[in-house]
Amino acid sequence: QFTDVGLANGYATGSKNGHRAVVGSFEPLFYYSAFADEVIPWLATGAEYNDDFTQLTVTIREGVEWSDGMPFTANDVAFTFQMLKDNEPFLRDSTIIRDWVESVEVVDDLNLVINFFEPRPRFLFDKLYGKFDTGIWWVPQHVFQDVEEVQGFGFYDLEKGWPVVTGPFNVVAWTPQQQIIDRRDDWWASKTGFAELPEIERIIVIPVAGEERMSQMMINNEIDSSLDLRATTISQVVAQNPAVITHTEREAPYGYIDWWPTSFWFNHADGxxxxxxxxxxxxxxxxxxxxxxxxxxxxxxxxxxxxxxxxxxxxxxxxxxxxxxxxxxxxxxxxxxxxxxxxxxxxxxxxxxxxxxxxxxxxxxxxxxx
Structure with a gap:
């Protein structure tokens, strides 16, 4: 079962939303394609450092809207930075933002300047590019400015239109058994002609079951994709369902080189x-x-x-x-x-x-x- 039902706020304690809906619901200022080694401006159109990398000017794309119709502006970006600084160390990325970002100046709705305590030439790539599941998640100021405890705020109330997102998908139902994410036909990128609507209309996410159960569901065409099956199991699934493909099509080794090797990390600070x-x-x-x-x-x-x-x-x-x-x-x-x-x-x-x-x-x- 899902244990984080109702935690659509990616900064909330216990939220795992970043590993499910973040790709389709929450958008970055820039996308980075690791395969093409290409930067794709998205919520922003550009960013430029000063000569000594102590200041970064960002330009927001005109016409971007939140799912409730409110415009996405430089104020939302500046507010998110300040929210992280004010709630350090409890929110994702908050300690880094506290230590790196001195201030954020909003020039107008489409322009802002990020000032660093010292040169930060990697900040743009590390924090403003969306890649895999990294990067800062921007929040709507008009909602979060009234939130007293960010880490305890679920941000899920369908009657209020929450969560409020900029992406082409949003959550429409959520139980311990499944999360239903529907396409938003009023997505800003489609309305402005910047991008076409995704062909997928609905995504249903179910909790990860045991390997035997997941493999049987794949064989029976009950699910479209599955994670983390062993090679022997995958070979059996491929043999029993001609429609199933893997990262190496239908031949071994079936997988790919993961971008985060299995690791054991230590806390060096104490003990x-x-x-x-x-x-x-x-x-x-x-x-x-x-x-x-x-x-x-x-x-x-x-x-x-x-x-x-x-x-x-x-x-x-x-x-x-x-x-x-x-x-x-x-x-x-x-x-x-x-x-x-x-x-x-x-x-x-x-x-x-x-x-x-x-x-x-x-x-x-x-x-x-x-």
Whole structure:
């Protein structure tokens, strides 16, 4: 079941809306196509830095409207920045905006100037381009200016027309069992001739079920797409339904190189993982080959870096080769792991657990809910 019913506000605590409706409902100032390496101006028509990258001028596209008919303007962008600064650290991107953005000046409805504390040449790409599920989500000032607690605001009330969005799709029904997203035929881009309406009229999203259930639904043509099936399962689905295609059509390996490699991230600020020796010890303990063979049935590749081996990144990957020879991030070596733990001041207790000052290591792992 969906556990975030009614949380259409992507900044609300517990919201997972960014992984479902954000692509069709919430639009960025610019899109970035990683495949074509192309920037596509969208809610904005342009952006220009000053000579030292401490100031960025953005021009908003004329004619953009929210789904309630109100115009989308530079004021909405400026308001969103201020909302993030005022609610730091509780909202997505809020700490970065607090630390990077000094102020935002609205010149007029279609122009604004972002002032940085220091040169920020990557800010445009990192935060104003929509790519994958990154980038800032803009909110309607005329709604959020009356919200006292942003992280507790669901932004879902169909009678009020919420959520208010700029995209070609919006939520029309939401239960623990499904989310229904319909095309908006009054989408601003269609009205102004900027873009054609999507051919899809309705999207129904259901909670992820077990692999057996999802694969059977694919075989029976009960769903159009599914996520996260193992290679063996996909081969069975393809064999039993001639209409099913994958990222490699109907032949193995079926998948693609994911843009976020499976990773285990540490909080370096406090506790045992503030010690690099402990972090290295954990890394040396992990048998990545075994994980690949067992968890992914061999249908993947190992990466020594925390980003995918995409062709445009090849020069940077090759540049790190000498460092990776010196620091083998994929090495599995229990003896070296023990040496690292000893260097960090730990020793094993009678049950084989590492302890320091008589205390075993305890920590919390945060991951995506299943």
């Amino acid at each position: 045992p993982f503030s010690d690099a020796n402990v972090r290295w010890a954990v890394s040396l303990t992990v048998d990545r080959e075994q994980m690949l063979d067992v968890a992914l049935e061999g249908s993947g590749i190992l990466t020594q870096l925390p980003f995918p081996y995409y062709a445009p990144l090849t020069p940077y990957i090759e540049a790190t080769a000498p460092l990776l020879e010196q620091y083998n991030t994929n090495e599995h070596n229990l003896d070296k792991a023990a040496e690292r733990m000893t260097a960090a001041g730990y020793e094993k207790d009678g049950e084989g657990f590492w302890v320091k000052d008589g205390e075993r290591i305890t920590f919390e792992i945060i991951t995506f809910p299943q």
